[in-house]
Amino acid sequence: MRLREPASAARRKALRRLGAGTAVLTLGGCARRDDPEGPLHFWAMGREAEVVAELLPAFRARHPEIRVHVQQLPWTAAHEKLLTAYAGDSLPDLCQLGNTWLPELTALDALEPLDQRVAASGLARDDYFAGILDTNVMPTATGNRLFGLPWYVDTRVLFYRSDLLRASGQPRPPQSWAEWLAAMRAVRRRDARSYGVLLPLNEPDPLFALALQQGALLRDDDSRGAFAQPPFRRALAFYAGIFAEGLAPAMTNAQIANVWDEFARGLFAFYVSGPWNIGEFRRRLPRERQGDWATAPLPGPDGPGVSTAGGSSLVIFRRSQRKAAAWRLIEFLSEPATMQRFHALTGNLPPRRSAWRSPELADDVASQAFAEQLERVRAAPKLPEWERIFQEMQHAAERVVQRTQGLDAATTELDTWVDALLEKRRWLRARTLAAAGRR
């Protein structure tokens, strides 16, 4: 009984202290963007966020006055976190951004244009692969502006079994669609257990790359679908034809337990994939198969073709109070030497040609196909709805491949769906035009 008083007094004191602590925390949370002395808030995703911490000591040595706080976001949740942070006005100072998300955040007017800073820093824009840099250029009311600086790149090339191709009488990788078809047929003829290519039905990227080679997928200033037009139809006909001929298994990723095992076993000779698989192939294929695979640029309709322009960019948010410091960090991460270190740590491919001169990249045979392909990449349509259209395009393609719908019906239906989705975009454009007319 005697203890009751002091105990409750102690509890009250503890509670008060806790309350004060919470107040400090809350204040800290509110003050962070306006506080010029506080750390720079940098959001990065997945593996890159872990690795960037290893690059930062060199930055700190050069700019001891700038403290950097890296927040790691998982890729699966990053998109919604960014949008909710925008809605809640709690975006960081700078961020790693998948370059397909740029249109969305530009539509929200959340990003800071970088043209002037790039020019002032003397960064050579033409050192960047043109197609990759272009994904960061967005149309605005005052003309095209650069909203991000590429950090690393991603595109799709062919991974292939060189031994299977040689054994089927194909000494070099195909360069055109016709040569590719011929090579796949030869592989299939040689051994009926082998397919020509693996194109997982839930992956839109291969079809999208083929479609990019043919022409525009949207029309009327990106406000209507052009999927029923000849360019996309040619791409889809080629894609679906591969399945119809039995040159590719109609499977999703979920049905292939382990792509690398199956590739090593020879289930398929070609695989359309990205840079991360260079490392995966080296790690996961058995040693005796390491001499039997190679990469090649993607074949086009009549000779080497374009591919997708993916990757991540670094962006500064418009509401940041520390743009100059954020730009220092972007400058540092964009230096060829930093990019080379970043590549050594992650395997991510650098977006600057000068960074490719390091022996690690210049002498790496598997990366050469990417170096060549990156000179021929094309940006995806730049509208916030694109990601959704991209997914729906693959659903339509899947129906054609599974023969639940014909090519005509699928592409027309896709256009109808896209037109409905972009109705707001057309309305917005009409409104802007009307406002301009009144003025």
Place this chain on the structure above:
Amino acid sequence: MTRSGVVGWTLAAPALVVIAVFFAVPVVAGLALSLTDFDLYALADLSTLRFVGLDNYLRLLQTPLFWQALGNTLYFVAVGVPLSIALSLGAALLLSARVAKWQAFFRTALFAPVVTTVVAVAVIWRYLLHTRYGLINQALAALGVDPIDWLGDPHWSMPAIILFAAWKNFGYNMVILLAALQAVPRELYESARVDGAGALRQFTDVTFPLLTPTLAMVAIMTVAGYFQLFAEPYVMTQGGPLRSTVSVLYFMYEEGFRWWNLGFASTVAFVLFILIFAVSAALWRFDRDPTTRAC
């Protein structure tokens, strides 16, 4: 207003204010939102918000993915609710049996899944369900069953989610049913035994009728909860494979927070609300009848 009326309203006011702020306002705002096309563009510039009337509702009924999500949800409810309640009832009967030892221990152990976090146990379940190394497939292999790709095969993904959800939730209903079982007067069993009723007859003629009101309440709560399936597919499958585990709520979440169509997502929320309300009301009626008969 009479004096007692004033006192009554004053006493009820705090509760009414809380209900108004946290229930009525959000519901009305949600309904209003469901009649607009609030989207990414409206988030950037509110002047682009348009009133669209019932267009969202009409569009929803024409969206194939919504019907697929509704089918998946009904599958989950139709199989998951009976399974979950049967598990709860079975566990409650075992625990209340007079021969049961270590009752407190088992009660706590069986209730434990309820108080764990979904995300943490989902990680463990993903190990259990792993095609090659999972304990479940190894147990099946011992019985001579070929490995099942639980989370990768569209036919097995929903059963896997149902198993997980039933395991996660049965403990809660078990505790409620256990309390109801203990309220059944012992004399009834004694007289039933005197009349020559075996264990089965005692269950069907004594236990079950007296449990019916509790069971009905448990059923209503479980149905309402299971219609709101979300966390399990979100952590285990992200709606895949082939959209086989997309529930109505997951569909709403994708529309709202992935594509940021908040107007359309509110429409989904309202349709789900009406659906749960209708099913609960139907169950409520079903509940009344046996009670009145028992009286």
